[in-house]
Amino acid sequence: MTKEPLAIHGGIPVRKEYLPYGQQWIDEEDIKQVVQVLKGNYLTTGPYITEFEKKIAEYVGANYAVAFSNGTAALHGAAFAAGIQHGDEVITTPMTFAASANCVLYQGGTPVFADIDPQTYNIDPEKIEELINEKTKAIIPVDFTGQPVELDRILELAKKHNLIVIEDAAHALGATYNDRKIGSISDMTMFSFHPVKHITTGEGGIITTNNKEYYEKLLQFRTHGITRDRDKLIENHGPWYYEMQFLGYNYRMTDIQAALGISQLKKIDQFVETRKNYAEIYNNAFKDMEEVTIPYQMKEGSSSWHLYILRLNFNQLTASRKEIFEALLKENIGVNVHYLPVYWHPYYQELGYKKGLCPNAEKLYEEIITLPLFPKMSVLDVQDVIKAVKKVINYYSK
Ligand SMILES: *Cc1c(COP(=O)(O)O)cnc(C)c1O
Numbered sequence: 001m002t003k004e005p006l007a008i009h010g011g012i013p014v015r016k017e018y019l020p021y022g023q024q025w026i027d028e029e030d031i032k033q034v035v036q037v038l039k040g041n042y043l044t045t046g047p048y049i050t051e052f053e054k055k056i057a058e059y060v061g062a063n064y065a066v067a068f069s070n071g072t073a074a075l076h077g078a079a080f081a082a083g084i085q086h087g088d089e090v091i092t093t094p095m096t097f098a099a100s101a102n103c104v105l106y107q108g109g110t111p112v113f114a115d116i117d118p119q120t121y122n123i124d125p126e127k128i129e130e131l132i133n134e135k136t137k138a139i140i141p142v143d144f145t146g147q148p149v150e151l152d153r154i155l156e157l158a159k160k161h162n163l164i165v166i167e168d169a170a171h172a173l174g175a176t177y178n179d180r181k182i183g184s185i186s187d188m189t190m191f192s193f194h195p196v197k198h199i200t201t202g203e204g205g206i207i208t209t210n211n212k213e214y215y216e217k218l219l220q221f222r223t224h225g226i227t228r229d230r231d232k233l234i235e236n237h238g239p240w241y242y243e244m245q246f247l248g249y250n251y252r253m254t255d256i257q258a259a260l261g262i263s264q265l266k267k268i269d270q271f272v273e274t275r276k277n278y279a280e281i282y283n284n285a286f287k288d289m290e291e292v293t294i295p296y297q298m299k300e301g302s303s304s305w306h307l308y309i310l311r312l313n314f315n316q317l318t319a320s321r322k323e324i325f326e327a328l329l330k331e332n333i334g335v336n337v338h339y340l341p342v343y344w345h346p347y348y349q350e351l352g353y354k355k356g357l358c359p360n361a362e363k364l365y366e367e368i369i370t371l372p373l374f375p376k377m378s379v380l381d382v383q384d385v386i387k388a389v390k391k392v393i394n395y396y397s398k
Pocket residue numbers: 070071072073096097099100142168170171192193194203204205
C-alpha cells in the first residue's frame with residue numbers, strides 16, 4: 001500500500017481546521033432559556049433548580065436528585081452522605097478522572113485502587129472483592145467512556161459486605177444496564193454537566209438517589225450544613241431562624257445553570273443517539289484493522305458513548321503512542337488520552353501509592369488514544385477522523 005506523506009513530515013493535513021475531542025452543543029433555545037432567568041427575580045436557588053432536579057430524577061428513574069456547582073462537589077456530597085471519614089477505605093478504579101478518588105480524600109478517607117478488566121476497561125469486580133476488608137466503607141465504580149460497570153456483581157458485593165455504592169456516571173448519562181437507566185440503580189449516582197459531557201450547564205453536577213436520608217443530607221451539605229426545616233431545628237427563635245448543624249460547603253448551582261440544564265435535557269435522546277451512531281461508524285471503519293482494537297461492549301449495558309477510545313496494537317506498529325498521537329494532532333484531529341492512572345499523579349505518588357499497583361490499567365494507559373466524539377460534529381468530521389487514523393496507522397504499520 002502506498003504511504004501518504006503525513007502532515008507531521010510536511011504533507012497536507014487531512015483537515016484544515018482543528019477538530020476538538022469534545023465540545024458542547026448550545027442552540028438558540030438554550031440561550032433563550034438562560035436570558036429568561038437573567039430577566040427574572042432569582043439568579044440562584046430559585047424555581048429552576050428544583051425543576052432541573054425533578055427532570056433529571058424523572059429521566060433516570062430515581063426518586064430524588066440534588067444539583068451541585070460541579071460534578072466534583074457532587075461526589076464530595078455523596079462521600080459525606082455515605083459517612084466516609086478518617087479510617088475508612090473506599091475502592092475505586094485508577095482509570096478515571098482524579099475527582100473519583102479525590103472525594104474520598106476530602107472526607108479524610110483512603111482511596112484503594114482496584115485494577116480494571118482488560119476487556120471492558122471498567123473496574124473488575126473480582127479485584128474489588130480481593131480488596132474488601134473491615135475498613136472498607138464504600139465502592140466508587142466509574143462507567144468509563146459511558147459503558148456501565150458490572151452493576152449486578154458490584155451491588156451483590158456491596159450487599160454482602162454492607163458497603164455503599166456511589167456510581168461515578170459522569171460519562172454515562174443516558175446509558176442503560178439491563179434496560180434500566182443509569183442513575184436509578186446504585187445508592188447514589190453522580191452526573192457531571194461540564195461542557196464535554198452529554199449535557200452541559202457550564203459547570204455543574206448532580207446526585208441521583210432513591211434514599212430519602214441521603215437526599216436530605218445532600219441538600220444540607222451543599223448549603224453550609226444549614227437547615228431551615230422547622231421539624232429538624234434543635235432550637236427555634238422565630239421565623240427568621242436557621243441552623244448550621246454540620247460543616248457543609250457552598251456548592252449550590254445557580255438558576256442560570258439550571259435553566260440551561262433543563263433546556264439541554266430536552267435534547268439528551270438525540271445527543272446519545274448521535275454519539276451511538278458515530279461510535280458505530282468508527283467501529284465499522286476500524287474493526288478489521290490489525291493495528292488497533294475497538295472498544296469492547298458488554299451485552300448487559302448500552303453505552304452512552306462519552307468517549308471513543310482506540311487501543312493501539314504495538315506488535316503491528318513501528319511507532320510509539322506519542323508519535324502516533326502527535327501525527328494525528330498535525331492532521332488537525334484533536335486526539336486525547338483518558339486517563340493517566342489516578343495514582344500516577346505526583347500528589348498520589350507522594351501519598352505513597354506505588355507504580356505497578358494496577359498492571360491492567362497501566363498497560364491500557366500506554367496504549368490508548370481518544371478520538372473526537374460529540375453530537376455537534378458532522379458525519380464529514382467523523383470521516384475526517386477515520387481518514388486521518390487510517391493515514392497515520394497505515395504509515396506506521398509493520
Ligand atoms: C468530568 C468528570 C468528573 C468531574 O466532574 P466536574 O463536573 O468536572 O467536576 C468526575 N469523574 C469523571 C469520571 C469525570 O469524567
